[in-house]
Amino acid sequence: MAESLVRVESVSHTFPAPEGGKEVLALDAIDMEIRQGEMVAFIGPSGCGKSTLLNVIGGMIAPTSGAALVSGQAVRGPLPKQIAYIFQESALLPWATVLDNIKVGLEFQGVPKDERGPIASAALKSVGLEAFAASYPHQLSGGMKQRVALARALSLRTDILLMDEPFAALDEQTRMIFGEDLSRLLASERKTIILVTHSLAEAVLLADRIFVFTSRPGRIKAVLTIDEPHPRTPDFMTSQRFSELRNELYELLRDEVLAAIGNDRQGLS
Amino acid sequence: MSGAAAGVSGGVTERLSRRGRRLSLLTKLAVFAALMVLWHLLTVTEIISPFFLPQPMAVMTVFWRILSTGRALPDLGVTFFEFAVAGPIAVLTGVVAGYLISMTRYSTVVLEPVISSLYAIPIIIFYPISVMALGIGPESKIAHGALFGFFPICLNTIQGFSGVDAIYLRMARSTGATKAQLLRRILIPAAAPTILGGVRLGLMLCFLAIIGGETIASLEGLGHRIVWYAEGMQMVNMFAYMVFVILIATAMNACLSLLELRRRGG
Amino acid sequence: MSLQSSRLPHPMVTRIAVIIGLLILWEIFGRMGTSLFFSPFSKVVMSGHEIFYEPEVRRALLTTSGVLALAFILSLALGLVLGLSIAMSKFTYQTFMPVLLLLYAIPQITILPLFVLYFGNGPASKIAFGVSHGMFPVAVSVIAGVQGIKPILLTSAASMGATRAQIFRRITLPYLVPSLFTGMRLASTAALLGVLLAELYASAGGVGHFTRRFSETFQPDKLYALIGALAIMAIVINESMRRLEKRFSKWR
Numbered sequence: 198m199a200e201s202l203v204r205v206e207s208v209s210h211t212f213p214a215p216e217g218g219k220e221v222l223a224l225d226a227i228d229m230e231i232r233q234g235e236m237v238a239f240i241g242p243s244g245c246g247k248s249t250l251l252n253v254i255g256g257m258i259a260p261t262s263g264a265a266l267v268s269g270q271a272v273r274g275p276l277p278k279q280i281a282y283i284f285q286e287s288a289l290l291p292w293a294t295v296l297d298n299i300k301v302g303l304e305f306q307g308v309p310k311d312e313r314g315p316i317a318s319a320a321l322k323s324v325g326l327e328a329f330a331a332s333y334p335h336q337l338s339g340g341m342k343q344r345v346a347l348a349r350a351l352s353l354r355t356d357i358l359l360m361d362e363p364f365a366a367l368d369e370q371t372r373m374i375f376g377e378d379l380s381r382l383l384a385s386e387r388k389t390i391i392l393v394t395h396s397l398a399e400a401v402l403l404a405d406r407i408f409v410f411t412s413r414p415g416r417i418k419a420v421l422t423i424d425e426p427h428p429r430t431p432d433f434m435t436s437q438r439f440s441e442l443r444n445e446l447y448e449l450l451r452d453e454v455l456a457a458i459g460n461d462r463q464g465l466s
Numbered sequence: 467m468s469g470a471a472a473g474v475s476g477g478v479t480e481r482l483s484r485r486g487r488r489l490s491l492l493t494k495l496a497v498f499a500a501l502m503v504l505w506h507l508l509t510v511t512e513i514i515s516p517f518f519l520p521q522p523m524a525v526m527t528v529f530w531r532i533l534s535t536g537r538a539l540p541d542l543g544v545t546f547f548e549f550a551v552a553g554p555i556a557v558l559t560g561v562v563a564g565y566l567i568s569m570t571r572y573s574t575v576v577l578e579p580v581i582s583s584l585y586a587i588p589i590i591i592f593y594p595i596s597v598m599a600l601g602i603g604p605e606s607k608i609a610h611g612a613l614f615g616f617f618p619i620c621l622n623t624i625q626g627f628s629g630v631d632a633i634y635l636r637m638a639r640s641t642g643a644t645k646a647q648l649l650r651r652i653l654i655p656a657a658a659p660t661i662l663g664g665v666r667l668g669l670m671l672c673f674l675a676i677i678g679g680e681t682i683a684s685l686e687g688l689g690h691r692i693v694w695y696a697e698g699m700q701m702v703n704m705f706a707y708m709v710f711v712i713l714i715a716t717a718m719n720a721c722l723s724l725l726e727l728r729r730r731g732g
Numbered sequence: 733m734s735l736q737s738s739r740l741p742h743p744m745v746t747r748i749a750v751i752i753g754l755l756i757l758w759e760i761f762g763r764m765g766t767s768l769f770f771s772p773f774s775k776v777v778m779s780g781h782e783i784f785y786e787p788e789v790r791r792a793l794l795t796t797s798g799v800l801a802l803a804f805i806l807s808l809a810l811g812l813v814l815g816l817s818i819a820m821s822k823f824t825y826q827t828f829m830p831v832l833l834l835l836y837a838i839p840q841i842t843i844l845p846l847f848v849l850y851f852g853n854g855p856a857s858k859i860a861f862g863v864s865h866g867m868f869p870v871a872v873s874v875i876a877g878v879q880g881i882k883p884i885l886l887t888s889a890a891s892m893g894a895t896r897a898q899i900f901r902r903i904t905l906p907y908l909v910p911s912l913f914t915g916m917r918l919a920s921t922a923a924l925l926g927v928l929l930a931e932l933y934a935s936a937g938g939v940g941h942f943t944r945r946f947s948e949t950f951q952p953d954k955l956y957a958l959i960g961a962l963a964i965m966a967i968v969i970n971e972s973m974r975r976l977e978k979r980f981s982k983w984r
């Protein structure tokens with residue numbers, strides 16, 4: 198548990214100016230360490246750079262300065278053997294069946310052909326969707342699609358799982374059920390997970406540590422530790438402690454969200 | 467933020483695309499200029515015989531003479547007369563038929579597929595009938611042009627009227643709008659952009675069908691003049707007239723698009 | 733716009749009734765006058781039966797079908813290559829798309845005489861003119877298809893370690909299939925138009941030539957029969973293409 202698996206060393210990132218405007222500083226000298234088997238959440242107002250940082254760690258964006266390190270190696274591009282992604286919207290191929298969608302990920306990752314089938318089926322079973330192996334994505338609900346995406350990410354057998362607002366497109370009830378499922382699965386898998394989210398409840402329900410980001414330029418304002426064993430149950434969500442933690446997080450975020458709205462106003466005028 | 471993640475190392479692609487846009491305007495002009503230069507060189511050096519491809523300078527000279535001497539006026543007059551009759555017929559019949567069909571959902575469901583199937587037929591095959599029945603003069607071109615223009619206008623009118631969002635109709639009915647008010651205040655403004663799109667396409671097709679009719683069987687008109695020069699192997703004149711017709715068609719399309727855009731904005 | 737009442741017959745029934753009604757009107761009008769240019773429906777059907785046993789007409793139909801098939805296949809191949817090379821990168825897209833649209837916007841009928849001068853009045857000019865009509869819709873559909881790929885699918889594939897070749901085979905190509913069928917449908921009608929235009933303008937063989945001949949010799953029944961056959965052919969091609977397109981774009 199003490200080993201640090203992901204290290205972020207003074208990462209800054211600026212986006213090029215949109216037509217006629219000035220450059221946008223999205224991340225300002227971020228440092229952090231994430232230990233093996235830890236579940237962390239990034240939370241902050243829109244545009245604070247939390248997704249950018251996730252993509253820097255995942256090797257999808259090269260930062261302007263600084264570096265992300267995974268297992269001590271600087272990240273220079275996607276690391277499909279070590280990092281799996283779950284995206285905000287469905288990234289399933291619409292013309293492929295659920296099972297084929299999982300298999301294609303294994304193909305991209307370089308798993309030999311005859312091993313893909315069993316791994317994919319097992320992953321599908323772990324999210325309870327084995328009955329839908331031959332269905333197409335458009336036949337599934339939003340929550341089921343994200344569960345397939347989760348199964349695909351799990352099938353890749355990576356140490357690290359990056360989740361970019363995986364609940365964003367789901368309705369409230371589905372979110373909560375998906376959250377509980379996730380908590381249970383992850384407790385058994387012992388993966389290192391980074392979750393980007395807007396939702397206070399999700400962050401408190403799932404994370405061991407919560408990084409609260411300031412509004413643009415993104416810096417880390419506070420780190421909140423949630424000292425509660427996994428899997429976390431609905432009982433935890435209705436507990437006094439849950440509300441206290443949620444309120445504490447809300448207080449931390451409130452000023453930043455207001456500041457972000459102020460930023461946008463300035464940008465508009 | 468998900469936009470930034472779209473490209474692997476998004477920053478690089480974004481910067482490239484901005485440079486690409488500026489570059490592409492230059493390359494567009496460069497490609498055009500290069501083609502002209504190539505055309506010029508190939509013909510001046512007679513690598514390609516001027517019987518096949520005339521020199522661009524010669525074409526421009528004749529083109530200018532056509533414009534300055536009014537030599538094309540008789541043919542232009544015939545073609546425009548045909549268009550001036552056929553165009554309004556296509557618009558009027560297309561819009562009225564489209565409106566009548568779209569009046570009930572049932573008639574729309576029954577008749578719309580029939581019209582769109584007919585639209586799949588290359589209308590040009592009916593041209594021999596026009597020529598047989600109406601002769602080789604302007605009448606056959608008018609009939610042919612009007613028929614060609616009718617379909618897109620009618621189909622877009624149906625689509626425009628039947629595609630009006632039901633919520634507007636409910637709103638109008640709930641506030642007690644009369645039939646006339648419904649038509650004037652809701653249906654026409656909501657359907658206008660789609661109908662105008664159809665009118666633009668229909669008028670363009672009408673014009674091109676007239677040129678086509680003149681090309682296949684005629685004694686006068688711009689399309690006929692191109693054929694006349696082609697048969698006489700007068701390549702320079704033929705090219706000059708081709709440029710002339712293409713410019714007219716392009717200008718017409720630009721005017722109609724402008725009209726469509728202005729209506730859409732207002 | 734008013735609600736459909738359940739007492740009305742199925743739309744298909746009414747549709748067929750409308751078509752039969754029109755044919756009856758045609759028959760009545762055809763029998764009323766003694767026009768040189770009009771012929772009742774029954775007579776057209778009868779002579780339709782006759783002319784398709786004439787070896788000349790049969791040969792013409794075969795020629796036209798062969799030319800059309802060749803023009804269609806060439807349109808598809810050229811359009812696909814053209815479309816993929818333009819859609820290959822942002823740079824090629826921004827540079828060559830405007831050129832493609834410029835060429836596509838040229839009213840091709842004006843340059844038909846040029847095709848005949850270059851390719852002669854045999855099948856070559858018909859094929860070339862058919863291809864010049866058919867290849868642009870294929871190219872434009874293919875380009876639109878590539879542009880329409882959701883960026884998240886590419887990002888996600890990259891995160892899982894897909895190579896360029898894998899992305900092309902697993903994402904770009906399957907994504908293109910429905911657009912390709914749209915392009916094929918448009919190309920089939922456009923190529924037919926091009927071929928018939930060339931045949932009507934200056935061809936020694938083919939169906940277009942025969943319609944011209946029947947028209948010039950005032951044989952309305954034969955003319956209508958031949959045109960009717962062409963019309964049915966066009967509708968059948970379009971309809972089957974539309975079915976195929978629908979079948980292959982289920983997931984959209």
